Amino acid sequence: MQQFTGSLVSYPARVSFGAYVLAILLGGLILTTPLSRNPGCEPITLVDGIFTATSACCVTGLTVRSTVDDFSFFGQVVILLLIQLGGLGIMTITTLASFQFGGQASMRQRAIVAETLGIRSGRDLRWVTWGVLAAAFFSEGIGFIFLTVSQWGTEEPSRVIWKSLFHAVSAFCNAGFALGNDNLIPQAGNFSVNLVICGLIIIGGLGFPVIFDIAARIRKRDGLWTRLHTQSKIMLLGTAGLLVFGMVSFCFFEWNESLNSKPIATRILMGFFHSTTCRTAGFNTVDYALLSNTTLFLAILLMAIGAGPCSTAGGFKVSTFMTLLARSWASFRGLRHVNLFRRTIPAASVERATATVLLFAAVAVGAMVALLTAEHGGHLEGRQRWFLEALFECISALGTVGLSTGITASLSDPGKLVLVGLMFLGRLGPITAALALSQERTTYQPTYPEEEPLIG
Numbered sequence: 001m002q003q004f005t006g007s008l009v010s011y012p013a014r015v016s017f018g019a020y021v022l023a024i025l026l027g028g029l030i031l032t033t034p035l036s037r038n039p040g041c042e043p044i045t046l047v048d049g050i051f052t053a054t055s056a057c058c059v060t061g062l063t064v065r066s067t068v069d070d071f072s073f074f075g076q077v078v079i080l081l082l083i084q085l086g087g088l089g090i091m092t093i094t095t096l097a098s099f100q101f102g103g104q105a106s107m108r109q110r111a112i113v114a115e116t117l118g119i120r121s122g123r124d125l126r127w128v129t130w131g132v133l134a135a136a137f138f139s140e141g142i143g144f145i146f147l148t149v150s151q152w153g154t155e156e157p158s159r160v161i162w163k164s165l166f167h168a169v170s171a172f173c174n175a176g177f178a179l180g181n182d183n184l185i186p187q188a189g190n191f192s193v194n195l196v197i198c199g200l201i202i203i204g205g206l207g208f209p210v211i212f213d214i215a216a217r218i219r220k221r222d223g224l225w226t227r228l229h230t231q232s233k234i235m236l237l238g239t240a241g242l243l244v245f246g247m248v249s250f251c252f253f254e255w256n257e258s259l260n261s262k263p264i265a266t267r268i269l270m271g272f273f274h275s276t277t278c279r280t281a282g283f284n285t286v287d288y289a290l291l292s293n294t295t296l297f298l299a300i301l302l303m304a305i306g307a308g309p310c311s312t313a314g315g316f317k318v319s320t321f322m323t324l325l326a327r328s329w330a331s332f333r334g335l336r337h338v339n340l341f342r343r344t345i346p347a348a349s350v351e352r353a354t355a356t357v358l359l360f361a362a363v364a365v366g367a368m369v370a371l372l373t374a375e376h377g378g379h380l381e382g383r384q385r386w387f388l389e390a391l392f393e394c395i396s397a398l399g400t401v402g403l404s405t406g407i408t409a410s411l412s413d414p415g416k417l418v419l420v421g422l423m424f425l426g427r428l429g430p431i432t433a434a435l436a437l438s439q440e441r442t443t444y445q446p447t448y449p450e451e452e453p454l455i456g
Contacts, residue, residue: 061176061402087173176282246275282402314400
C-alpha cells in the first residue's frame with residue numbers, strides 16, 4: 001500500500017487529500033453526537049454524519065437530514081465552519097496559520113497553496129493568502145449586510161442575523177446549504193435576496209486568480225479589459241455565455257410548466273437564479289422534481305461544466321470547456337493552433353483540458369453504474385424517470401452542485417457512500433485525486449515511430 005500511494009507528505013496533492021479526509025471524518029463524528037442534533041429527532045447515523053460533513057466540506061449542498069430541523073444550533077455552526085474551510089481550501093488557512101505562528105511555511109505548503117490559488121509559488125504567499133481571506137470575508141460580509149437588511153422584520157432579529165450569515169457564507173462558497181426545508185423556494189419572488197445570492201455565487205465561482213486580476217486592473221485604472229489575463233477573459237465571457245444560455249433555456253422550457261402561475265418578472269428572475277445556481281451552488285427557488293426532462297438534462301450539462309478553477313466551485317470548469325470549444329472551432333477551420341484574445345493556448349493546456357473532461361466523464365459513468373447497482377430492487381426504481389434522476393444526482397455530487405430531485409434522503413447507505421465518494425472527488429478534482437494516489441516514481445516510457453489513427 002505504501003509503495004502504491006507513497007508517503008502522504010511527499011506531494012502537495014497527497015497533503016490536500018489527507019487534510020480533506022481528516023476534516024470530513026472529524027466533522028462527521030462531531031455531527032453524530034447528541035450536541036449536534038435537536039432534542040427529539042432521530043440520532044444522526046455515522047453514514048448520515050459523514051455524508052453531511054462531506055457535503056459541507058466539499059461545498060456541495062446535498063442533504064440526507066434537515067439542516068434546520070435535525071441539527072441543533074451547534075450542529076449548524078459545525079456545518080458552516082466545514083463550508084468555510086472547504087470553500088477557502090483547508091491548506092490555504094493552515095498555511096496562513098503557519099505564517100502567523102510558525103514564522104515560515106514549508107516548501108510543501110507553499111506548493112499546495114500555489115496550486116490551490118493558481119499562482120506562482122515564488123510570490124509572497126503571506127499576502128496572497130491574506131488577500132484570499134480578505135476577498136472572501138469582504139464578499140460574505142457585504143452579502144450578510146444586504147441579506148440582513150432585506151429580511152429584517154420577517155423573523156426574530158437573532159434568527160434573521162443567523163440565517164443571513166449562514167446563507168452569505170454558503171452562497172460565496174457555492175455550497176447550497178440553506179436553513180429551510182424548501183431551500184429558497186419561499187424567496188422565489190424576492191429580488192433582493194435572489195440577486196444577492198446570485199452575486200455571491202458568481203464572485204465565488206470566478207476563481208481567486210480572476211478576482212485578483214480584476215482588482216489589480218481596477219486599482220491601476222489601466223485598461224480594464226485589454227490588460228486582463230487570458231484566463232480572466234475566458235472566465236468572464238464563458239460565465240456570461242453560460243448564464244444567458246441557462247436562463248433562456250430554463251424560461252423557454254418551463255414558461256408554461258413550472259413557471260406557469262408566476263408573474264413575468266418572477267419567471268425571468270427564477271430563470272436567472274436557476275442558471276446561476278445549477279452550475280455549482282445548489283440553491284433552488286423551484287422544486288426540481290417538477291421540472292421537465294429537457295430542463296433536467298440541460299441542467300446536468302451546466303452542472304458538469306461548473307465554474308472557475310481555483311474557486312469555491314466544482315465541475316470540470318468553464319475555462320476547460322472554453323478551451324475545448326476553441327480547439328474544436330480551430331480544428332473545423334483547419335488551424336493548427338488555438339488562438340484566443342491574441343494569445344496562443346499551449347498544446348499542453350489543450351491536452352490537460354481533454355484529459356480532465358474524459359476523466360470526469362469516466363468517473364461519472366462508473367459512479368452511475370455503482371449507484372444503479374446499489375439501488376437495484378429498491379423502491380426508487382419504481383419512479384417514472386429513475387435513470388434521469390440518478391444521473392442528475394451523480395453529476396450534482398461530482399460537480400459539487402447540491403441540487404436534487406428529492407431522492408437523496410431516500411438512498412440506501414451504499415448509495416449515499418457512492419455520492420460521498422463523488423463529492424470528495426469533485427472537490428479535489430479527479431486529476432488531483434489521481435495524483436494523490438499515484439506512485440512516487442514515474443515509470444520509464446519508451447518512444448516508438450509515430451503512426452496516426454483515423455479520427456472521426
